[in-house]
Every structure is written in C-alpha cells, then in structure tokens.
Amino acid sequence: KKTRDALGLSAFKGREVDESLFEELEEKLILADVGVNTTLELIDYLRNEAKKRKIKSSDQLLELLKGKLKEMLSKCRGSFNISEKPSVILVLGVNGVGKTTTIGKLAKQLKEKGYCVVLAAGDTFRAAAIEQLEVWAERAGVRIIKGQEGTDPAAVVFDAIQSVKAKGDDILIVDTAGRLHNKDRLMKEIHKIKKVIGREFPGQPAEILLVLDANTGQNAISQARAFKEITDVTGIALTKLDGTAKGGIVIAICNDLKIPIKLVGIGEKIEDLRKFDPKEFVEGLFEVEKE
Amino acid sequence: MFDALAEKVQSAIEKIGRKGRIDEETLEKGLREIKLALLEADVNYRVVSNFIKDIKEKALGAKVIKGVNPAQQLVKIVHDELVQTLGGEAEKLNLKGKPSVILLIGLQGSGKTTTAAKLANYLKKQGKRVLLTSVDVYRPAAMLQLKKLGDQIGIPVFLEEKEKDAVKIAKDALLKAKDESYDVLVVDTAGRLHIDEELLEEARKIKEEVVPDETLFVIDSMTGQESVNIAKAFDERVGMTGIVLTKMDSDARGGVALSVKGVTGKPIKFAGVGEKIDDFEPFYPDRVASRILGMGDIVSLVEKA
Ligand SMILES: Nc1nc2c(ncn2[C@@H]2O[C@H](COP(=O)(O)OP(=O)(O)OP(=O)(O)O)[C@@H](O)[C@H]2O)c(=O)[nH]1
Ligand SMILES: Nc1nc2c(ncn2[C@@H]2O[C@H](COP(=O)(O)OP(=O)(O)OP(=O)(O)O)[C@@H](O)[C@H]2O)c(=O)[nH]1
Ligand SMILES: [Mg+2]
Ligand SMILES: [Mg+2]
Numbered sequence: 103k104k105t106r107d108a109l110g111l112s113a114f115k116g117r118e119v120d121e122s123l124f125e126e127l128e129e130k131l132i133l134a135d136v137g138v139n140t141t142l143e144l145i146d147y148l149r150n151e152a153k154k155r156k157i158k159s160s161d162q163l164l165e166l167l168k169g170k171l172k173e174m175l176s177k178c179r180g181s182f183n184i185s186e187k188p189s190v191i192l193v194l195g196v197n198g199v200g201k202t203t204t205i206g207k208l209a210k211q212l213k214e215k216g217y218c219v220v221l222a223a224g225d226t227f228r229a230a231a232i233e234q235l236e237v238w239a240e241r242a243g244v245r246i247i248k249g250q251e252g253t254d255p256a257a258v259v260f261d262a263i264q265s266v267k268a269k270g271d272d273i274l275i276v277d278t279a280g281r282l283h284n285k286d287r288l289m290k291e292i293h294k295i296k297k298v299i300g301r302e303f304p305g306q307p308a309e310i311l312l313v314l315d316a317n318t319g320q321n322a323i324s325q326a327r328a329f330k331e332i333t334d335v336t337g338i339a340l341t342k343l344d345g346t347a348k349g350g351i352v353i354a355i356c357n358d359l360k361i362p363i364k365l366v367g368i369g370e371k372i373e374d375l376r377k378f379d380p381k382e383f384v385e386g387l388f389e390v391e392k393e
Numbered sequence: 394m395f396d397a398l399a400e401k402v403q404s405a406i407e408k409i410g411r412k413g414r415i416d417e418e419t420l421e422k423g424l425r426e427i428k429l430a431l432l433e434a435d436v437n438y439r440v441v442s443n444f445i446k447d448i449k450e451k452a453l454g455a456k457v458i459k460g461v462n463p464a465q466q467l468v469k470i471v472h473d474e475l476v477q478t479l480g481g482e483a484e485k486l487n488l489k490g491k492p493s494v495i496l497l498i499g500l501q502g503s504g505k506t507t508t509a510a511k512l513a514n515y516l517k518k519q520g521k522r523v524l525l526t527s528v529d530v531y532r533p534a535a536m537l538q539l540k541k542l543g544d545q546i547g548i549p550v551f552l553e554e555k556e557k558d559a560v561k562i563a564k565d566a567l568l569k570a571k572d573e574s575y576d577v578l579v580v581d582t583a584g585r586l587h588i589d590e591e592l593l594e595e596a597r598k599i600k601e602e603v604v605p606d607e608t609l610f611v612i613d614s615m616t617g618q619e620s621v622n623i624a625k626a627f628d629e630r631v632g633m634t635g636i637v638l639t640k641m642d643s644d645a646r647g648g649v650a651l652s653v654k655g656v657t658g659k660p661i662k663f664a665g666v667g668e669k670i671d672d673f674e675p676f677y678p679d680r681v682a683s684r685i686l687g688m689g690d691i692v693s694l695v696e697k698a
Contacts, residue, residue: 132438135617138429197640197668198502198613228668229545230538237533251541280668284644317500319435319617321645342501345586347619370501370531 111388117160119152127167134350134387135319140357144170168388174353175380180337180362183308184217188266190274190299190306194292194333195313196325197280200341200367202231204313205275206238207367207375213244218271222262223248224255224295225279235277241372245271255279256294263302276307283328292333311364313339316349326355340378341367348387420452423467434648434685437621440655448474472682479650479678484660486607487634492524492570494578494603498596498631499611500623501584504639504665506535508611509581510542511665511673517548521576526551526566528559528599529583539581546670559583563599578603587626596631609662611637612653615645624653633657638676639665650681 111130117123124145131141147170148163157163183189191208195201202225209219221239223246225231232248239246247262259276266274278295281288299306312335314322329335340349343366352363363378404426424445431441452470486495495512497505506527513523525543527550529535536552543550551566563580570578580603585592600608610624610633627633636653641664654661661676 129438132432133618135619138432196615196643198504200502228538229541230534233534233537234532282640282643285642315502315613315615317613317617317619317623318615319620319645319649320433321435321615321643322617324644345500345619346588346622347617351617 111164114160114164119157119160119163123160123163124149127163131350134348135322136350137320137323137354140354143357164388168384171353171384171387172380175356175363175383178352178356178360178362179378179380180364182364183336184212184273186305186308187272188274188303188306189272189308190276190303191309191311192276192278192296192299192307193311193313193339194278194329194335195280196282199280199313199315199318200339201225201280201313202235202238202277203370204311204339204341204365204367204375205235205277206242207372208365209239209244209275210242210372211375212273213242217273218269219244219273219275220262220266220269220271221246222259222274222276224258224276226251226253226255226258227279231277231279238372245269255291256298259295260298260302263299267302283325289328289332296333308336310334310336311339312337312361313341314349314352314355316340316342316347316351317345318351320351322351323354323358326359326361330359330361335361337362337364339363339365339367344368344374349383350387352383417453420449420467424449424452427471431648431651431685434646435615435617435620435652436648436685437618437652437656440621440652443655444474444478444651468686472686475651475682475685476678479654479682480660480676481678483675483677484635484662485675486662488577488606490604490606492567492575492578493607494567494570494580494605496580496582496600496603496605496608497611497637498582498608498627498633499584500586500613501532503584503611503613504637505584505611506538506542506581507668508609508637508639508663508665508673509539509579510546510548511670512609512663513543513548513577513579514546514670515673516577516579517546522574523548523577523579524551524566524570524573524575525549525579525581526562527581528562528566529581530557530559530562531583535581535583542670559595560598560602563602567603580605587623587630593626593630600631605634607635608633609635609637610653610657610659611639612649614638614641614647614649614664615643616649618652620649620652621656624657628657628659633659635660635662637661637663637665642666642672646685647681648685650676651685 128145193201212219223232223235247265249258312329338361366376366378368374428445497509499505513525516523527536527539540550551569553562556562610627664676666672
C-alpha cells in the first residue's frame with residue numbers, strides 16, 4: 103500500500119489573493135520541480151491576470167493556474183508514430199532512468215494491440231543489461247535480438263534489422279546504454295546507431311524516445327536540450343511518477359523545448375505504463391491529499 | 394559548465410558591490426539572487442530558506458575585510474557556510490565488526506549495485522577481504538549484474554538466485570561471511586520507493602538481520618526537490634549512517650548534497666563519478682560547495698586577500 107502526498111494546494115482554498123498567496127504558490131511550484139524560470143513566469147502571469155480580471159479569491163486563481171498549465175502542456179501532446187511497417191523506436195536517456203523497463207512495458211502494450219514486436223539489446227555495456235532485457239522480452243512475449251556484452255551496439259542493431267526483414271515484423275524497439283548528456287563520445291555513438299537504422303529502413307527511426315526520471319530536478323532540462331541537439335527526439339517518457347516527485351520539470355521542458363511527452367511510467371510492473379494525458383497530469387498536481 | 398549560475402551570482406555581486414558595504418538592503422538583494430541560484434542548483438526550497446536565514450545573520454554581523462569587495466566577502470561567507478553544512482572534512486567509513494557489514498539502500502536506479510561493487514573494490518585495495526551479496530529478488534537480472542561486477546574485480550559474490558525472501562539471503566550471506574572470516578560484507582538491496590510501506594519494512598528487517606556498521610543511502614546527484622522527503626523517509630523508516638552521491642560526473646549542480654545533508658544530518662561519505670568501478674572517490678565538501686555556487690575562483694581570491 104502506498105500513501106500519496108499531493109502538492110498540498112488544499113491549503114490555498116478559500117483565501118484572499120494577496121502577496122503571501124503568490125509567495126506560497128511560488129514555493130509549491132518550485133517544490134514540484136517546475137524550475138525557477140518557468141515558476142516566475144507563471145507567477146507573473148497570475149499576478150497580471152489577477153489584477154486585470156480583479157480576481158479576489160484564491161479558488162479562482164488556482165483555476166487560472168490549472169488552466170494555464172493545461173494549456174501549456176496540451177501543446178506538448180503527441181501520439182506514437184508507428185504507421186510505417188516496419189517502424190523503429192530508438193530509446194535513449196541517462197543512466198538508470200528506466201529505459202529498459204519502459205521498453206518491456208511498451209513491447210507488451212504494442213503486442214496486445216496486435217503488432218509483431220522485436221527488441222534489440224543495444225546496451226552491450228552495462229553488466230547484465232542484455233539479460234535484463236531478455237527477461238522483459240519474455241514477460242512481454244516478444245522476440246529479442248542480442249549480441250555479446252562488450253560488442254558494438256550498432257552491430258547488434260544491424261543484426262536485429264536483418265531479423266526484422268527476414269520475419270516481416272512490425273516494430274523494432276532498440277534499447278541503448280545509459281549515457282550522460284555531457285559526455286561527447288557517448289552522445290556521438292547515437293549517430294552511428296541511427297545511421298545503421300536509416301540506411302536499412304529509410305525514414306526510420308520514426309520515434310526517438312527520451313526517457314526522463316520524474317525525480318530529476320533542473321538537470322532534466324539540460325538532458326532534454328542535449329539529446330535534442332544531438333538527435334531529433336520525437337517524444338519523452340516520464341518514469342517513476344508513482345513516487346512523490348511531481349515531475350514538474352516537464353512543464354519547463356514543454357515550455358522551452360516543445361518536445362511532446364508521450365508516456366508516463368507509474369511503477370515497476372509490466373502494466374505500469376500510461377499515455378501522457380496533460381489534463382490528468384495537471385489534475386494530479388492539484389490533487390487534494392488522499393488516504 | 395557553470396556559466397549560467399556564475400553569471401547570476403556575479404550580477405548579485407555587482408548589485409551589492411556598488412554600495413561598498415554589506416548593509417541590510419544590499420544584502421537582501423544579493424541574497425535573493427543567491428537564493429534563486431541555489432534553487433536552480435536543485436537545493437530544496439525549504440533548505441534554501443533556512444540556509445539564507447542563517448547567512449543573513451552571519452553576513453550582517455561580519456566585519457568588512459580591508460581590500461576585499463564586500464560582495465566577494467558575502468560569497469565567501471556563503472561558500473564557507475556551504476562547506477560547513479556539507480560536512481567540512483570528508484568522513485571515513487566506520488567499520489568495527491568482524492565481519493563489518495555495509496548495507497546499501499535507496500530509490501530505483503540510484504546506483505546501489507554499481508556502488509556496491511565500487512565500494513567492495515575500494516576496500517579490497519585497502520587489503521580487506523570482502524564478500525558481496527545481492528538481496529534484490531525483484532529487478533530482472535539484478536543478481537547477475539552484481540555477479541558480473543564481482544567477477545570483473547575478483548571479489549566473491551554470494552547469491553541465492555532461487556530464494557524469494559530477501560531477509561533469508563541476507564542472513565545466509567552474513568553466516569557465510571562469518572564462517573569464512575571475511576573482513577567486510579557489502580549488501581546490495583533492491584531499489585524501493587520511500588513511500589512503499591511493504592518494501593521499507595523489508596529493508597528494516599534486512600537491517601535487523603545483518604546489523605550493519607554502515608547503512609549507506611545512495612542518491613542520484615541529479616535528483617530534484619523531492620530529495621529531502623526521500624532522504625528523510627529512508628532515514629526515519631530504515632535508518633542510515635551515511636550518504637553516497639552518485640553520477641557526479643553529470644553536469645548537475647549537485648544541490649541535492651545540501652538538501653540531503655541538511656535534512657538528515659548524516660555525512661556524505663562518497664561520490665560516484667562514472668560508470669566504471671574506479672570512478673569512486675571520497676566526498677569533498679569544498680569542491681561541491683564551489684560547484685553548487687560555481688564560484689571557485691572568487692573564493693580563492695578572497696582567501697588570498
Ligand atoms: N517506481 C518505479 N520504478 C521504475 C519505473 N521505471 C523503471 N523503474 C525502476 O528503475 C530502475 C532502473 O530501471 P531500468 O529500466 O533498468 O533503467 P535504465 O534506464 O535501463 O538503466 P541503465 O540501462 O542502467 O541506464 C529499475 O529498478 C526499475 O525497476 C517506474 O515507472 N516506477
Ligand atoms: N555516469 C554514472 N553512472 C552511474 C554511476 N553510478 C551508477 N551509474 C549507472 O547508473 C545506472 C543504474 O545503476 P545501478 O547500480 O544499476 O543502480 P541501482 O540503484 O542498483 O538500480 P536498481 O537496482 O534498479 O534500483 C547504471 O547504468 C549504472 O552504470 C555514476 O557515478 N556515474
Ligand atoms: Mg537499461
Ligand atoms: Mg541494483
């Protein structure tokens with residue numbers, strides 16, 4: 103059983119709009135990892151609107167904030183681009199954010215929709231990463247193509263592509279090793295993997311999914327920016343939202359970088375993956391504490 | 394790497410500097426910028442507020458040093474306070490038992506398994522006979538991951554791959570460590586949420602079973618505002634004697650160090666600085682303080698004056 107501590111905005115109900123209200127709201131937004139810049143922007147917006155529309159009650163102000171957040175996030179909505187056959191989904195991210203787990207969950211969902219899915223064990227670096235993905239492939243009931251630990255990931259991807267060609271599968275999902283966005287050599291490795299995919303399947307990968315951990319603070323912006331610079335990230339999967347972190351950083355990322363958020367991870371089990379729903383996400387932030 | 398932060402604090406310095414002395418008004422202005430900078434470094438909001446309050450008292454009372462720009466002096470005060478809060482000197486492991494036991498706990502993906510291997514190797518280099526064990530019965534291939542790392546560094550790994558009871562594995566590992574007179578047993582655990590009652594209870598039972606000399610809480614240096622709640626929950630519900638900060642090779646400012654130290658009071662003992670086994674070092678509070686502020690140069694400038 104888990105207890106969930108919401109943003110605690112219930113304390114804002116039925117109050118007058120005054121300076122302390124703005125200050126407390128600022129605190130709440132920063133505590134949700136929305137980040138200093140975006141928070142100040144939002145508070146400025148609220149101040150101006152409150153003045154303009156002569157808003158006196160905090161309830162109205164909260165509704166205004168909610169509406170604004172929904173509007174911001176609804177611009178970062180996007181569906182999965184897997185219309186081509188075959189489609190390739192390349193999964194990237196820094197260490198330990200949940201790439202391999204998300205792939206396992208996603209494979210299961212796509213398989214249940216009737217797609218023939220294959221996984222490529224492109225993390226040949228981390229100890230037992232291949233075996234970890236193998237377990238997920240088995241759980242999802244999909245095929246996996248792997249190489250030896252320590253071999254070139256691009257070679258594994260090449261093998262996986264040949265296998266997809268031979269068997270006529272619909273979707274290939276490529277796992278990759280965790281890589282920090284400030285490490286040039288590792289970031290450039292992405293080009294090599296992408297080149298192999300594009301050469302064999304023109305126009306692919308149609309989806310380049312960046313996995314972000316909801317527990318991450320301001321550094322997530324730096325991650326998103328660096329990955330976007332090195333390659334065309336088409337979407338974000340936000341994991342570990344089952345913790346207490348609010349993942350407010352996606353608001354800033356959406357605002358600054360306009361990368362669609364596509365999936366959210368809400369646990370370690372295979373069914374714990376949802377489509378990102380801006381409305382639900384914002385309602386979650388405003389959720390009153392539950393038993 | 395720290396340009397954005399450095400610029401902010403620099404502009405704060407200029408604002409205060411023009412007046413030539415630290416009075417209340419300039420202090421307020423400067424501290425506001427420093428507050429924002431700390432928040433951008435992911436120091437928890439409440440920790441920042443308390444920290445700023447303390448600084449204000451110290452800075453207002455401080456005599457202005459001759460030949461030093463009061464702005465620089467303020468930054469020096471902030472830096473010193475940060476170093477102090479972060480723990481001054483790097484703290485060593487406190488291992489007394491025979492065998493001594495080190496238990497690693499933390500959230501999913503924080504770096505526990507990697508740290509277990511790094512720590513074991515670090516102790517082996519000091520001439521200790523080390524046994525590793527994994528009681529992670531949940532994550533796919535978790536035990537194999539530790540086994541492979543152990544093989545890489547020539548350290549035995551005790552595993553019961555079929556066993557589903559983590560507490561039982563911990564107990565058996567300790568027995569083996571005693572029987573074969575190892576100096577240290579390092580216990581890697583499954584990642585768990587700080588709000589998962591069942592798994593917290595499991596961690597507590599493992600701890601009761603192995604009675605660790607050190608329970609190290611492993612946290613990712615890129616963690617945001619929630620770090621205080623996470624650290625506090627692990628400290629209260631399981632208990633910890635120290636902290637390991639991982640992935641410090643990222644470009645994160647590492648404000649989480651101040652947050653977790655501030656809220657638990659427990660020493661940060663090590664930093665993980667890469668994926669390789671050797672990427673592991675003692676935690677240096679002064680370096681991290683400068684990193685949070687991005688102000689290394691100015692601090693040494695004041696030191697010279
Ligand atoms: N609570 C929770 N845990 C998750 C979620 N997604 C992944 N995890 C856990 O996070 C840890 C890391 O997940 P992985 O899938 O191995 O992450 P990764 O990005 O592949 O890691 P590397 O390959 O080492 O970079 C595992 O313990 C997962 O079970 C989630 O949505 N919620
Ligand atoms: N760059 C970098 N990566 C690290 C560091 N420490 C761990 N990692 C990486 O982070 C990822 C997760 O590390 P693990 O040791 O598997 O984390 P864990 O806490 O055992 O994860 P769970 O068992 O799933 O909870 C792996 O890809 C590691 O290689 C570090 O200091 N720097
Ligand atoms: Mg992985
Ligand atoms: Mg582990």
